[in-house]
Amino acid sequence: MTKKKIMIPIMSIMLATSSMTAIPSLTSVNAAQAVKEAYTYQVETQEGKQYIVLTDYKGSEEKITIPDQINGIEVKSIQDGFGKNSKLKSITLSKNIASEKDTKRSLAGLNQITTLEEIQTVKDNAAYQSEDGILYTKDKKELVAYPKSKKSETYVMPSEVEKAGELSLANLKYLKNLTFSKKIKIIPECSNSSIENVIIPDQVKVIDESTFDTCKNLKKVTFGKNITTIGDGAFANCTALKTIKLPNNLKNIEEIAFVNTSLKSVIIPDSVVKIGASAFDKDVKLKKPSYLKKIKKTGGAVYYEARATVKTSRKKTSYKAAKITKIRANTKKVTLKKGKKAKIQTKIFYAKKLKKGYLDPSILKFTTSNKKIAAVSKYGNIKGVKKGKATITVKLRTSGIKYKVNVVVK
Template sequence: MEIPSSYNGYPVTSIGAYAFQNCVSLTSVTIPDSVTSIGRGAFSGCSAMASVTISDSVTYIDEFTFEYCDSLTSVTIPDSVTEIASLAFYVCSGLTSVTIPDSVTSIGSGAFYACSSLTSVTIPDSVTSIGIEAFYQSPEVASLTSIEVSSANAQYSSDDGVLFNKDKTTLVAFPSGKSSHYTIPDSVTSIGYWAFFNCKDLKSVTIPDTVTSIAGNAFGECHSLTSVTIPDSVTSIGENAFAGTQLTEVTIPNPNCVIDENAFDSSVTINAAFYSAPLTYLVEGNSVTITDCETSASGALEIPSSYNGYPVTSIGAYAFQNCVSLTSVTIPDSVTSIGRGAFSGCSAMASVTIPDSVTLIDEFAFEYCDSLTSVTIPDSVTSIVSYTFWNCSSLTSVTISDSVTSIGERAFQRCESLTSVTIPNSIISIGGDAFESCSSLTSVTIPNSVTSIGSLAFSRCTSLT
């Protein structure tokens, strides 16, 4: 059909709302130069219309103008158009290409929603606004793999076919036809609304520790998404951000992160950190790890045996590092492990109570605890690992239980005040430099059980006779 440019001598200047709605036998339409506006839903449901010629006089394409034009395969938007309204080409399932001119400044929300045959889109430098879900495709037929942006565009940019704001601090839209794994660039600080929504083949994503916010529906309905690591930089996760995924468990390490109650499906186990002065608790499944203590904590500290009804089972790596005002710590009998460097640099800590429940004391756990004078290793511990009490300069005595079978490298190196140590007959090996520079050590008894003594194990023990 060729629309006339005039009627009874008067120019045809507009096509009214729903004027051609459901004209299912129309195969093509030519719009004359006299027309300046195309109304809402003007060609809605023209399912056989394979082509449309839009004249240069048209300045605005309204909402739903070409919705459900299933046979429309390509469209050239003239230079006169400045705005493509929301849902203008809604469910044009046959549309394979679209040319957006430099005149367009705004692309509305869902403008090309469910245009399932569209494989790529190029955004010109004139565009200053792109609505949410502008290029959304249903997961069953998603084919869009690339959104490219003119390098001269002042508001937007693209990288590997992914749409960002100009400085790449906000990820705006991820093409739903992309698959497998995606690593978000380090420049990104926020993941926008609906950014990855319904990306059915996205299986995993790496979020850098520059990201602080994940907006609502950002990863909603990503049905193949099984793995995501949320860094401790993230402070907010919006509504339905991960709803409808295959995630079964997620860890949120930042205790100050605001998580919308519907951010994850109810079936997902959320391991999250919580702060209760002076400690930070990481709840994982049915147990709790203490991950941090305010360095301003002072005096005697008794670690609680539970938090929110869950047992405190471990003290995390460097959890109490440089808490220089702590004078003593009591560890409850719910704790089974003390992490690497857990009390490193607690220079005022004169005593620590380690319960029989602890089976692992990791490397550097008590390094530079300059005020620690004595320590008892419980029967539950089988190994004193490397550097455990490294540079504990005030340590005068240590009781090693007969459950311990090995003393690791440099375990007591530079414990300058250690005067004596009794090595039980359970010990099989003593690592290199284990007691190196224990300059006050006057006696040591090595039992017959020891079959291996590492290099320089007792080097610079100048008081040994």
């Protein structure tokens, strides 16, 4: 793509029209007389063909329709910053507005117009469609722009949507209830919005940093079951947030994730391996697994990290749980009589190397295939209940690494 850089005033264009056979190269030209609106634009060339990119709207109208052409050249795109300082409430995209693939430009700039209440498209636009005043790609797989001043309080994202444009849901003035599509994998930034209730689908694994920063009205968050990471400042300054139920597969809560909220107590799932420094306010009571150890950084900041304690006859050694690559039992089969007990002991491989001693069971989860045959305690103690066979599964809580022990009760 090449950009033309010659500045030509409107009057000059009009005077020269009678003698010109080719369209001049233009950039940042006021096209008010050509389209009866106060637009500025630039002409670009791609594969030898010229088209126009609108750079700004300087008019006073609240409702506009993007022109098909200016001076015989198709208007194909809108640049970031277009209408940013206007009073626009409604924009209708013409048939020639082309896709990002064709112009190498997205329409994300529409998300910068704070007064905008709706975005419409004409029916024969091949690249985009509008539904309820919200802009999507034609196949509806991407949310392109959500008007910042749209007055609807509830938005249920269409099921076809797989991704959303950057800042498409940030700085929304009226939206209260937000439900994402079940197909979306990355939550766009929603910061500084009026959202009170948000539902995050199971497809999402990471909530990126600052995603809901300064959503001061946010009261309820429903997390998808597969979220593993809550990023830096993801819910910082959500001052109305009083309670949360964190998902059971969560691994990391990063720094200042929930700072400056109204949380008083939080239950930390036993899958968590790390809580970053100042993730919660100092007065928040954390009910957390015993293997999450408090660690002080240089400078005094405190964070929590999952540590596995291995005991030998002489000492105890603490290892980072995240670096345990394998666990195994001291025996693969246990045989005991009805009413008798046995204990499972676990060895670890740390960075693929077997370590001496046995693992403190507090970081392990024990389950039995048949508690009527063999019961197992949270410390790995097996009790024979009646004659038969059962399987005990032992899993490292922080990673899902596991092994099995066959039990025979005689």
